[in-house]
Amino acid sequence: xxxxxxxxxxxxxxxxxxxxxxxxxxxxxxxxxxxxxxxxxxxxxxxxxxxxxxxxxxxxxxxxxxxxxxxxxxxxxxxxxxxxxxxxxxxxxxxxxxxxxxxxxxxxxxxxx
Amino acid sequence: xxxxxxxxxxxxxxxxxxxxxxxxxxxxxxxxxxxxxxxxxxxxxxxxxxxxxxxxxxxxxxxxxxxxxxxxxxxxxxxxxxxxxxxxxxxxxxxxxxxxxxxxxxxxx
Numbered sequence: 001x002x003x004x005x006x007x008x009x010x011x012x013x014x015x016x017x018x019x020x021x022x023x024x025x026x027x028x029x030x031x032x033x034x035x036x037x038x039x040x041x042x043x044x045x046x047x048x049x050x051x052x053x054x055x056x057x058x059x060x061x062x063x064x065x066x067x068x069x070x071x072x073x074x075x076x077x078x079x080x081x082x083x084x085x086x087x088x089x090x091x092x093x094x095x096x097x098x099x100x101x102x103x104x105x106x107x108x109x110x111x112x113x
Numbered sequence: 114x115x116x117x118x119x120x121x122x123x124x125x126x127x128x129x130x131x132x133x134x135x136x137x138x139x140x141x142x143x144x145x146x147x148x149x150x151x152x153x154x155x156x157x158x159x160x161x162x163x164x165x166x167x168x169x170x171x172x173x174x175x176x177x178x179x180x181x182x183x184x185x186x187x188x189x190x191x192x193x194x195x196x197x198x199x200x201x202x203x204x205x206x207x208x209x210x211x212x213x214x215x216x217x218x219x220x221x222x
Contacts, residue, residue, distance in 0.1 A: 032208050041199060043119075044156075044212040051208060090155055092210075100144040100163060100205050104155035 002027035006105035019078040023091030031093040033074040117213035125219040137184045142204030150199040
């Protein structure tokens with residue numbers, strides 16, 4: 001069965017510090033991978049998606065970047081965090097037999113102080 | 114931009130009542146998903162509907178995809194406190210998924 005992992009689960013960082021959030025998928029190959037940010041109790045904002053290694057599409061211009069160094073690994077980064085980067089970050093995958101559906105990781109709560 | 118609007122945004126009901134959540138768009142989707150999310154956790158898939166007019170039932174939950182594949186509804190019968198959470202709809206087109214604004218449901222015992 002497929003599983004998706006995110007870490008860390010919670011992160012508190014000072015303004016101006018770097019960021020690296022990691023997402024890995026098990027049990028499937030060549031998945032489509034997505035990064036979302038969610039404000040409290042609201043819908044999801046798509047940040048980046050990737051259809052393959054090294055292929056990144058950005059949906060929203062911002063302080064963040066994404067990379068896909070391996071087939072089942074997706075990384076969200078920032079060189080200098082802003083207060084507005086605080087939020088709940090979700091990674092998701094789709095593909096294979098699940099083309100029409102996304103499955104989400106447990107999320108990372110980021111607080112920038 | 115393919116916008117999905119959900120209504121109501123907030124809903125607070127007594128245990129045992131019925132409710133319906135709506136997900137509407139002017140865009141056509143190849144499929145539509147419903148998710149339930151609890152605070153601090155990732156959304157959990159409830160159902161995927163693919164065919165226009167399709168109806169799926171999951172215990173006390175009934176999901177319907179509009180004939181034109183632009184809208185969907187989620188009906189919950191005899192709501193229970195365990196149904197409390199944020200309900201999200203998402204429309205799929207190719208590799209892209211477009212999420213609704215969310216409906217926060219509270220079921221009071």
